[in-house]
Amino acid sequence: MINVNTRMAxxxxxxxxxxxxxxxxxxxxxxxxxxxxVSLGEGVKQQLGAQVKRSxxxxxxxxxxxxxxxxxxxxxxxxxxLNLFGGNALSDSDLQTIQKVPGLKLVAPFAVVAGxxxxxxxxxxxxxxxxxxxDKGADALSQDVVYGGFFGADDNNKPVAVIxxxxxxxxxxxxxxxxRSFELRxxxxxxxxxxxxxxxxxxxxxxxxxxxxxxPYEFIKRSTTTPLTPYQILVRPDNKQTxxxxxxxxxxxxxxxxxxxxxxxxxxxxxxxxxxxxxxNILTSLVTxxxxxxxxxxxxxxxxxxxxxxxxxxxxxxxxxxxxxxxRQILSQFLTEAVVLSTVGGFLGVLASLAANYFLRLFTNLxxxxxxxxxxxxxxxxxxxxxFFGMTPALKAARKDPIEALRRI
Amino acid sequence: MPVIELQDVSxxxxxxxxxxxxxxxxxxxxxxxxxxxxMGPSGSGKSTLMNLLGLLxxxxxGSYKLGDRFVSRLRPNLRAKARRDTIGFVFQSFNLLPNMxxxxxxxxxxxxxxxxxxxxxxxxxxxxxxxxxSDREYFYPYQLSGGQAQRAAIARALVNNPSIIIxxxxxxxxxxxxxxxxxxxxxxxxASGSTILMVTHNPELTRYAxxxxxxxxxxxxxxxxxxxxxxxxxxxxRSYFVRHKTVEDDLAGVSALMGAVQDKDTQPKxxxxxxxxxxxxxxxxxxxxxxx
Numbered sequence: 102m103i104n105v106n107t108r109m110a111x112x113x114x115x116x117x118x119x120x121x122x123x124x125x126x127x128x129x130x131x132x133x134x135x136x137x138x139v140s141l142g143e144g145v146k147q148q149l150g151a152q153v154k155r156s157x158x159x160x161x162x163x164x165x166x167x168x169x170x171x172x173x174x175x176x177x178x179x180x181x182x183l184n185l186f187g188g189n190a191l192s193d194s195d196l197q198t199i200q201k202v203p204g205l206k207l208v209a210p211f212a213v214v215a216g217x218x219x220x221x222x223x224x225x226x227x228x229x230x231x232x233x234x235x236d237k238g239a240d241a242l243s244q245d246v247v248y249g250g251f252f253g254a255d256d257n258n259k260p261v262a263v264i265x266x267x268x269x270x271x272x273x274x275x276x277x278x279x280x281r282s283f284e285l286r287x288x289x290x291x292x293x294x295x296x297x298x299x300x301x302x303x304x305x306x307x308x309x310x311x312x313x314x315x316x317p318y319e320f321i322k323r324s325t326t327t328p329l330t331p332y333q334i335l336v337r338p339d340n341k342q343t344x345x346x347x348x349x350x351x352x353x354x355x356x357x358x359x360x361x362x363x364x365x366x367x368x369x370x371x372x373x374x375x376x377x378x379x380x381x382n383i384l385t386s387l388v389t390x391x392x393x394x395x396x397x398x399x400x401x402x403x404x405x406x407x408x409x410x411x412x413x414x415x416x417x418x419x420x421x422x423x424x425x426x427x428x429r430q431i432l433s434q435f436l437t438e439a440v441v442l443s444t445v446g447g448f449l450g451v452l453a454s455l456a457a458n459y460f461l462r463l464f465t466n467l468x469x470x471x472x473x474x475x476x477x478x479x480x481x482x483x484x485x486x487x488x489f490f491g492m493t494p495a496l497k498a499a500r501k502d503p504i505e506a507l508r509r510i
Numbered sequence: 511m512p513v514i515e516l517q518d519v520s521x522x523x524x525x526x527x528x529x530x531x532x533x534x535x536x537x538x539x540x541x542x543x544x545x546x547x548x549m550g551p552s553g554s555g556k557s558t559l560m561n562l563l564g565l566l567x568x569x570x571x572g573s574y575k576l577g578d579r580f581v582s583r584l585r586p587n588l589r590a591k592a593r594r595d596t597i598g599f600v601f602q603s604f605n606l607l608p609n610m611x612x613x614x615x616x617x618x619x620x621x622x623x624x625x626x627x628x629x630x631x632x633x634x635x636x637x638x639x640x641x642x643x644s645d646r647e648y649f650y651p652y653q654l655s656g657g658q659a660q661r662a663a664i665a666r667a668l669v670n671n672p673s674i675i676i677x678x679x680x681x682x683x684x685x686x687x688x689x690x691x692x693x694x695x696x697x698x699x700x701a702s703g704s705t706i707l708m709v710t711h712n713p714e715l716t717r718y719a720x721x722x723x724x725x726x727x728x729x730x731x732x733x734x735x736x737x738x739x740x741x742x743x744x745x746x747x748r749s750y751f752v753r754h755k756t757v758e759d760d761l762a763g764v765s766a767l768m769g770a771v772q773d774k775d776t777q778p779k780x781x782x783x784x785x786x787x788x789x790x791x792x793x794x795x796x797x798x799x800x801x802x
Contacts, residue, residue: 105621427590
């Protein structure tokens with residue numbers, strides 16, 4: 102009987118395609134938004150996981166501002182979104198303070214410098230970020246320089262630069278522009294290396310390192326009057342101490358230097374994932390509640406159209422009852438129709454989210470990941486919506502008096 | 511043994527002063543294999559009786575025994591199952607489902623019985639062959655003539671091998687040739703041993719019946735056996751008084767009346783004019799009815 106009902110439901114949907122599609126639209130939009138946001142979150146988590154794995158568990162990030170609140174166990178409990186994206190910067194003296202902390206293998210500042218690079222042929226690329234860092238920058242980012250080399254300790258005071266892949270393509274229209282020069286703030290810089298392409302980094306939405314020019318920190322500091330303000334300082338402790346101990350030492354020292362104020366944050370490698378999770382959870386709950394409303398509206402749409410169908414097909418209900426259909430069989434027929442509507446809507450929603458993910462991967466640096474459980478849950482929710490909202494019309498159909506129903510044409 | 515046994519069955523609608531007695535303590539016994547024609551004017555309770563016998567409704571008072579089972583107080587689901595297994599309906603307007611083929615329509619009662627698709631289509635095919643529609647299995651109802659559609663409806667009523675066929679004016683929507691074919695099919699079914707109850711307004715069709723029941727105001731007024739092929743005594747007597755008038759007969763009557771009035775007219779002209787315009791509007795109305 103379920104087969105017969107499903108076939109009849111599909112035929113009924115097929116006979117009024119446009120109406121059925123409009124009915125399903127609420128469910129489609131609901132499923133699309135939930136699946137997309139969850140898969141985005143999943144993608145970001147996977148990217149961050151891979152990034153942490155690559156950079157190593159011992160990498161510490163010092164950032165300006167109070168970014169997160171920690172529990173007594175040191176776990177992040179909440180994130181200050183304003184500080185996270187507002188970018189409270191550190192200062193050059195913070196860098197010097199950290200460099201004095203013992204037991205650190207690597208300390209690399211990253212500061213954004215204003216300026217537009219201009220190639221010798223006059224080409225200017227305006228949306229390039231100039232990042233000032235020291236000779237430890239590449240190590241800190243765990244990124245290889247694919248052509249040439251990163252600047253060494255003796256290059257810190259020289260006008261040299263290592264550039265991202267896109268800068269090479271856009272500024273010099275070449276893959277390997279080693280030895281070529283560009284002008285920045287009235288100073289010629291010579292390209293001595295090109296970075297391998299960076300993976301998309303979802304947590305630094307403002308800076309795409311593939312579109313960045315890396316210049317020596319010391320050189321910039323000397324040649325400009327504006328003080329440099331690193332947006333982050335990456336630190337790696339030596340093998341003798343744990344990242345936690347090193348983090349604590351940096352925190353204590355910096356706090357002392359800041360007059361007892363903790364207006365900075367030292368993040369462990371795993372904290373980046375915790376922050377991302379925290380941000381994503383806020384986003385997910387926001388989008389899920391909107392999607393929930395969409396599913397609710399979709400469900401009401403299904404209920405409405407099923408009530409219309411019951412009313413339109415009253416005569417048919419009468420005929421079916423007269424040839425022996427029980428109330429339960431009529432109920433199951435109309436309930437199946439509602440469930441088929443919502444299930445088809447759910448599947449279309451999943452298909453739409455697959456398409457959305459494809460375009461997100463194509464046009465942004467986000468890498469959403471749709472997993473089977475996400476799709477399964479989305480379709481299950483759609484089925485639940487159909488069952489819940491299809492019940493009232495189906496009951497109404499089942500309870501129709503056969504004689505009255507037969508009289509209605 | 512009677513296949514249907516009604517004992518003092520009444521059906522009331524409404525409450526208080528608005529109570530309508532559709533059936534008034536009707537008692538009726540129908541033996542297996544009878545072909546009962548039920549006649550009577552509109553509002554006499556024929557359809558109510560058929561709905562009760564067909565288990566589409568339940569009586570307000572009295573008992574209904576179907577076969578060896580009392581069914582007057584069955585719960586709706588059990589009533590539906592009893593209806594599915596023992597009764598086949600044939601309606602005046604065929605009532606085939608338009609989005610299904612003839613074969614699917616005929617097989618539908620078997621689907622409600624839980625039969626597999628292959629078996630029910632096979633069985634439906636056999637029944638369609640019996641009513642002479644095996645070449646129309648994959649047609650949709652809108653592709654059939656009235657007579658064919660009614661034969662398909664009869665096949666649907668037969669597919670469950672019901673003990674009773676209830677036909678509510680089965681030829682009401684058919685021309686005389688198609689009516690004859692449908693009645694022959696019902697007659698064949700009767701000859702094979704089925705019990706048939708048929709509501710009809712056409713006295714000629716009672717020739718197919720073995721028993722004729724007349725109803726008026728919710729009661730059975732006459733109930734007599736008749737030889738197949740013959741008109742029962744009551745039908746013959748009543749047919750004598752039924753005036754078979756057409757619209758033309760009516761109009762002729764009006765013009766004759768008008769002619770008589772004109773001859774002996776002593777009234778002012780204005781009144782005459784008014785009368786003739788009334789007659790004209792009557793004619794126009796009749797024409798419109800005819801056109802419809």
